[in-house]
Amino acid sequence: MIRQNLHTHTVYDDGANTPMEMAIAAADAGLTSLGFSGHSVLPYENDWAMTERSRVEWLAKVRETKSAMSGRLEVFAGLEWDLLSAPPEGCDYVIGSIHHLGPAAPHLTVDESPEVTLRAIDEVFGGDRDSLAEAWFAQYEALARCGFVDIVGHLDLLTKFDERPGIFDAGSRRFREAAMEALELLCRADKIFEVNTGAIARGRRSVPYPSAELLRELKAREARVLVTSDAHSADTVACAFPRAEALLRETGFREIWELTGRGFVPVPI
Ligand SMILES: [Zn+2]
Numbered sequence: 001m002i003r004q005n006l007h008t009h010t011v012y013d014d015g016a017n018t019p020m021e022m023a024i025a026a027a028d029a030g031l032t033s034l035g036f037s038g039h040s041v042l043p044y045e046n047d048w049a050m051t052e053r054s055r056v057e058w059l060a061k062v063r064e065t066k067s068a069m070s071g072r073l074e075v076f077a078g079l080e081w082d083l084l085s086a087p088p089e090g091c092d093y094v095i096g097s098i099h100h101l102g103p104a105a106p107h108l109t110v111d112e113s114p115e116v117t118l119r120a121i122d123e124v125f126g127g128d129r130d131s132l133a134e135a136w137f138a139q140y141e142a143l144a145r146c147g148f149v150d151i152v153g154h155l156d157l158l159t160k161f162d163e164r165p166g167i168f169d170a171g172s173r174r175f176r177e178a179a180m181e182a183l184e185l186l187c188r189a190d191k192i193f194e195v196n197t198g199a200i201a202r203g204r205r206s207v208p209y210p211s212a213e214l215l216r217e218l219k220a221r222e223a224r225v226l227v228t229s230d231a232h233s234a235d236t237v238a239c240a241f242p243r244a245e246a247l248l249r250e251t252g253f254r255e256i257w258e259l260t261g262r263g264f265v266p267v268p269i
């Protein structure tokens, strides 16, 4: 059973609940530990990341929650660090995530809506969806070089809308080559890969990121994985964890990694 979720958002970024509400829901759902991973501060105006000010308030509330839940739930203060943000400081762990489309459209995100992605393919990538996919995966080279990144967030987030309406062709040669190159670099950097059920909670997908195909490639390279729900509300704090666990078993995994006070340790699934 999966007992930890290290990827959660709160009212201090684009989540719906307070750290305390999230922690109580996690304990009620049977989790034994929870990590808070607000979106790192971004260098442009937006409505989803923390600001310098909300980050300070967030950290104080996470610490309050940690002491209030002591003995019931272990609490960590992490960060979902975006490649566009300044290097993180003082975190228990860092999830390195890519949301933006890369240098050609640095402030557009791939997970906002199908319309935004489709428009970007047309207007920025000359109508070539593989070209956007290549630009997406190329950014992982920089992420792999970041020694402070422990966990790679939602590796193939760009497929968020691929069940419907359907945008990318993950089977195309160029998509696959770009994805595999990123995966190799990240494996060589010994990152932990997140199996993320967030799009299931939001009704966008029936399966987690990364795809079963990428998970098999990760297994073949003995990569480390863990499961998160990228929760933006208390009721999704352990969303679809049994489904993620079943997918991991189907793709050959027999253990996941958990953060403890002594660092990451493997636990059987
Ligand atoms: Zn994210």
Ligand SMILES: [Zn+2]
Pocket: 007, 009, 080, 230
């Ligand atoms: Zn997130």
